[in-house]
Every structure is written in C-alpha cells, then in structure tokens.
Amino acid sequence: MEVESFQDLAYNGGTTQQLPPQFIRPSHERPENTKAIEGVTVPVVSLSQPHEVLVDQQVSKACMEWGFVMVTNHGISSTLIQRLKEVGEGFFALPLKEKQAYANDAANGKFEGYGTRMIKNPDEKTEWLDYFFHLAAPPAKVNPQIWPKHPPSYREVTEEYNKEILKLTDKILELLSEGLGLEPNTLKSSLGGEDIEAEMKINHYPPCPQPELALGVEPHTDMCALTLLVPNGVAGLQVWKDGNWVAVDCLPGAILVHVGDQIEVLSNGKYTGVLHRTLVNKERTRMSWAVFIAPPHDKVIGPLTQLVDDDQSPPKYSTKTFADYRYRKINKLPQ
Numbered sequence: 001m002e003v004e005s006f007q008d009l010a011y012n013g014g015t016t017q018q019l020p021p022q023f024i025r026p027s028h029e030r031p032e033n034t035k036a037i038e039g040v041t042v043p044v045v046s047l048s049q050p051h052e053v054l055v056d057q058q059v060s061k062a063c064m065e066w067g068f069v070m071v072t073n074h075g076i077s078s079t080l081i082q083r084l085k086e087v088g089e090g091f092f093a094l095p096l097k098e099k100q101a102y103a104n105d106a107a108n109g110k111f112e113g114y115g116t117r118m119i120k121n122p123d124e125k126t127e128w129l130d131y132f133f134h135l136a137a138p139p140a141k142v143n144p145q146i147w148p149k150h151p152p153s154y155r156e157v158t159e160e161y162n163k164e165i166l167k168l169t170d171k172i173l174e175l176l177s178e179g180l181g182l183e184p185n186t187l188k189s190s191l192g193g194e195d196i197e198a199e200m201k202i203n204h205y206p207p208c209p210q211p212e213l214a215l216g217v218e219p220h221t222d223m224c225a226l227t228l229l230v231p232n233g234v235a236g237l238q239v240w241k242d243g244n245w246v247a248v249d250c251l252p253g254a255i256l257v258h259v260g261d262q263i264e265v266l267s268n269g270k271y272t273g274v275l276h277r278t279l280v281n282k283e284r285t286r287m288s289w290a291v292f293i294a295p296p297h298d299k300v301i302g303p304l305t306q307l308v309d310d311d312q313s314p315p316k317y318s319t320k321t322f323a324d325y326r327y328r329k330i331n332k333l334p335q
C-alpha cells in the first residue's frame with residue numbers, strides 16, 4: 001500500500017491493519033527484539049526534601065548515573081498540568097486540514113509548527129508520531145502567531161506553564177551545579193542566564209496497527225541542556241541504562257527530567273545525556289509535553305574550565321556554538 005504521509009495513514013487510514021514499509025524497523029531495532037529489562041526502575045526524587053539531601057544524594061546522583069530522574073513535589077500544580085494537557089489534546093483533535101495549516105518545513109530550517117519529524121534522511125525509517133513544536137521563551141524571541149490558535153486558551157495556559165517550568169529549571173540547574181562542587185548559578189549562566197531558551201514540543205503518537213515492528217521516537221539523546229516532560233498517562237518511554245532498555249512507568253503528577261547533550265558537555269561527561277526512545281501501542285493514543293531548555297544559538301558551549309585540567313581530566317568534548325552543535329547533530333556530522 002502506498003501511503004502519502006504519516007498523517008494520511010494515522011488519521012485517515014484508521015482501518016489499516018498492516019504497517020507500511022517505511023515504518024517497519026530492521027529486526028535489531030524492533031521492540032519485539034529489544035525488550036526492556038524486568039525489575040529495574042528509574043530514580044524518583046521528591047523535591048520537598050532538604051536541599052543538601054537533594055544535592056548530595058539524589059538529583060545529581062541520578063543525573064550522573066542515569067542522566068534521568070522523575071521529580072515529584074516540584075511545585076507545579078496538577079491543575080495547571082491538566083490544563084496544559086487539555087489544550088494540547090484540543091489542538092490534536094482538530095481536523096487534519098486545520099493542523100496542516102500550521103505545517104513546519106524542517107528541511108528548510110523552519111522548525112516551528114506542526115510536523116512529523118525533525119531529522120530527515122531518506123534512508124531512515126519514519127517515526128510513528130506527529131508533533132507541534134514552538135519556542136516558548138525568552139519572550140523577546142517568541143512569536144505566538146505561530147502557536148495554535150485553537151483551543152483559544154492555548155496561549156495563556158502554555159505561557160503560564162512555561163513560567164513554572166523555567167522556575168523548576170532554575171532549581172534543577174542549581175542542584176546540578178552544586179553536585180559538581182560549583183557555585184549554584186554556574187550552569188544557568190553558562191547556558192546564557194536569562195537568555196536561556198525553552199522550546200515546547202507536544203508529541204502525539206496515534207494507535208499503531210503493528211506496534212511491535214515500529215518505534216515512536218527512535219533512540220536519541222536530546223541536543224538541548226535539559227528536557228522536562230509530562231506524559232498523558234500512557235506508557236511508552238524507555239531509557240537506556242547499562243546496556244538495557246528500562247521502561248519508565250507512569251507516575252501521576254511527576255515531571256520527567258532528561259539530561260541533554262549540553263549539560264553533558266559542560267560537565268565534561270560527569271552528567272550523561274540519556275539515550276531514550278518511545279514505543280507505541282495498538283489501542284491508545286500516547287501524548288507527551290516536552291520542554292527543551294537550551295542555550296541561545298550563538299552561545300559557545302564547552303567543558304567548564306573549573307572541571308578540566310590537562311593531566312587529570314582533559315576536555316572530552318570540543319567547544320563550539322550551540323548552533324554549530326545542532327547543525328552537526330541534525331546532519332549526523334562528527335562533533
């Protein structure tokens with residue numbers, strides 16, 4: 001069967017029982033052949049504990065060992081998270097034509113808008129998802145005209161959520177800085193201080209006819225500094241740890257924190273950018289709301305001088321602008 005696009009298949013071809021070839025993963029990538037290990041669970045940390053405990057034993061430890069931590073008691077109200085989910089669901093419930101009016105053009109550098117994938121290569125398989133991607137901070141760079149106009153409260157809710165996410169980001173960056181033995185503001189200022197950027201990506205994974213052969217997002221590390229994510233309560237995310245996939249169980253109210261490449265570089269590898277992927281399923285639509293926290297494009301990022309010396313710990317990463325890093329990652333060039 002010839003399928004024009006992911007949207008045609010997932011939205012108009014709901015009765016299709018067979019997965020078209022562009023979604024069928026090679027055997028060694030298929031979920032049916034790469035099952036998650038049993039009996040291992042990801043770290044969960046309540047942020048209501050005393051500061052020293054969080055620094056010494058919890059958040060930074062999880063980010064060193066896993067590059068990933070689920071946080072609870074993070075200060076963002078469940079009502080606000082619920083409203084965020086409702087406006088995102090409201091957008092994806094629109095007729096396909098209305099969503100396509102927001103289409104991005106990632107191949108030509110227009111990343112914001114509605115689309116199906118960001119890294120394009122004709123030899124690669126296609127991911128089973130569509131998404132909406134837009135900048136959410138800093139205010140001076142944001143163009144809300146690009147954001148969904150439906151539901152009407154999309155903008156207000158998303159702005160409010162992003163304000164809260166930026167506060168939580170500050171706290172996590174402080175804990176991670178202190179976990180390296182550095183001043184609390186070190187990582188934030190190295191990422192551009194108040195110019196730090198937040199990008200919102202709403203991922204939408206419709207039911208898939210043969211989920212055992214497909215992937216939602218394929219294995220990757222996030223190229224930003226940190227990702228803060230909430231899923232809609234449908235399982236599917238897996239993180240890579242010590243040679244195995246580990247399934248991330250849904251924990252209502254928790255926010256999932258992924259260490260991205262820029263924190264790995266700044267920390268000279270003390271924190272690890274977590275490799276992760278998502279599986280899809282036959283019955284239920286999975287959604288997730290990811291905020292990518294990243295430096296401005298012209299910010300130069302390299303291992304922090306405080307963590308590097310020529311004999312004991314030479315730099316493991318090159319120093320370059322975030323724009324250069326991103327270009328190389330998107331085009332699969334060496335860093």
Ligand SMILES: O=C(O)CCC(=O)C(=O)O
Pocket residue numbers: 201203217222229231237276277278287288290
């Ligand atoms: O949907 C998820 O849980 C993860 C999505 C993801 O990894 C991404 O958008 O970078």
Ligand SMILES: [Fe+2]
Pocket residue numbers: 217220221222276
């Ligand atoms: Fe990711």
